[in-house]
Amino acid sequence: MKTDLTDTTSSKINKALVLGRRAIGTPAIGMVLTLVIVTDEENAYDALKAANEASREHPSRTLVVIKRPSRSPRDRANARLDAEVRLGADASTGETVVLRLYGEVIDHAQSVVLPLLLPDAPVVVWWPVQGPADPASDPLGALGQRRVTDSYASEHPVRELSQRAASYTPGDTDLSWTRITPWRSMLAAALDQVACQVTAAEVEGEEFNPSVELLAMWLADRLKIPVKRSASSGPGLTAVRMETDCGPIVLDRPDGSLATLCIEGQPDRAVALKRRETSELIAEELRRLDPDDTYASALRYGVDRLGDAGRSRDDADRGSSGSADGPADEKPAAKKTASKAPAKKAAAK
Template identity: 80%
Template sequence: MKIDLTETTASKVNKALVQGRRAIGTPAVGMVLTLVIVTDEENAYDALKAANEASREHPSRTLVVIKRVSRSPRDRAAARLDAEVRVGTEAGTGETVILRMYGEVLHHAQSVVLPLLLPDAPVVVWWPVNAPLDPAKDPLGALAQRRVTDSYAAEQPIHELTARSAAYAPGDTDLSWSRITPWRSMLAAALDQVPGKVSAADVEGEEFNPSCELLAMWLADRLDVPVTRSFSSGPGLTAVRMETDHGEIVLDRADGSLATLSMQGQPDRAVALKRRETSELLAEELRRLDPDDTYAAALKFGVDRLGAPSDKPGRPTPDQAPEEPKKAAPAAKKTAPAKKAASK
């Protein structure tokens, strides 16, 4: 069921939600959280689709905040709120409210969202694109226990990751971190089978992929060993190699779906390691709403390791076309110093 409201208020939206629930015969629904999606009109459809699929696991009230900038000076001055209320099959397993804000309302989005939050339920704010530099200090982000960004969607992903490091607050997370969960699980399981100690590691993947950077940070932080970054054409992460006292451990995924785990003295094993959809990543983040200390530690190590973007010679920014590598040249690498050395 859909209810369209033009030039409305938060109070009228709440009444429409109650009206919609009664009309479909479900006056009481069990929703576990409020998910606030802050996006633009272009990306709203994909974000809402991912949220509806994630709601199968986490029934929630989804508030989509779309800030519209009018071209006409007269329209820019006029404050207006349009809303679309969806309940029943139109909203997955929860409720959906699409809020389109114009004029002065753009600067007070938190005042519109606050009355629509579920009482006594956690709040998660997700920016699919164009996240603020400091999500915790954003007016909408301040309402949430969990703030989800996606560095991969930024124009300059590595710069965005550096900004996340500088502005980190407990409750912040990034879908680029969620993308490497299966990799971290597989690598940890492989190390449990090898009695030797890791002496070095190498992470191979796309050059401007923040997930590759985060995995390298995590390995360097947890293992306290030098970690190098090799660049490939992708897709995404393609391989991780770890040198141990008992030989090399290699997790290689060349096609983005099936990986091969190789360890000294054991037969090679095929491992399902497909690239996951946004809805799966979002559902994973909604499973736990407490601060992710492991992500925070990896991100903090990244501040010391990456430094300022200008400190990395030979690495072009995303708005510059990288030079064509020579066919005979080996893969470019950058080395992460050991954790102890970084703190000196």
């Protein structure tokens, strides 16, 4: 069921939700949270599709906030709020409200969203593309217990990690970190099978991929060892090699789907390590609403190591034309090496 409201208010939207539930015969729906998606018109469809698929695991009220910038001072004066209310089959297992903000209403998006939040339910705010510099200080981000960004979707993905570390507040997370959960689990399980000291590691993957950088930071942070970052043609992460006093441990995934785990003295094993869809990533993030201390530790570890690379990227940016494909035109990042310290086994998250 869909209801279109033009030049409306939050009060009228709430009334449409109540009437819609009665019309479809479900006056009460068990929803566990409110998911606020802040995006643009171009990316709204894909983000909403991912949220609807994730709602099968986490029934929620999804509020899609689309800001329509004014093209002239006259347009800005014509403040307006349009809404599309979806229930039943059109909203998967929850409720969906698509909000389009025009004119001066854009500057007060939090006032539009606040009355539409589910009472006594947690709020998660997600920016599918280009999140704010400081999510916790953003007016909409301040409404959420969890704030989800995606560095990979930003114009300069790796440099974005430095910004995320500088502005980190408990409750922040990033889908680039979520993408490496299976890798972290597999590597921690591999180290649990051997009684060896890890002396060095190498992480291989696409250049300018923040997930590769985060995995290298995590290994360096947890193992206290030098970690080498090397580039490959992808897709995504392609290999992790750890040197130990018992022989090498290698997790190799050349095709983005099936990986091979090689441990000295044991037969090689094929393990499923498929690249996941956005819906699976956001569903994972909705499973936990407490701060991710492991992410915070790994993120902060990489700030100093990214300093020189960040400056080289700035130089490359000044020499580029500033196109949307900026990262692909930048110079290769300097390889990062963590400081040496006694090696320890990694602890699973």
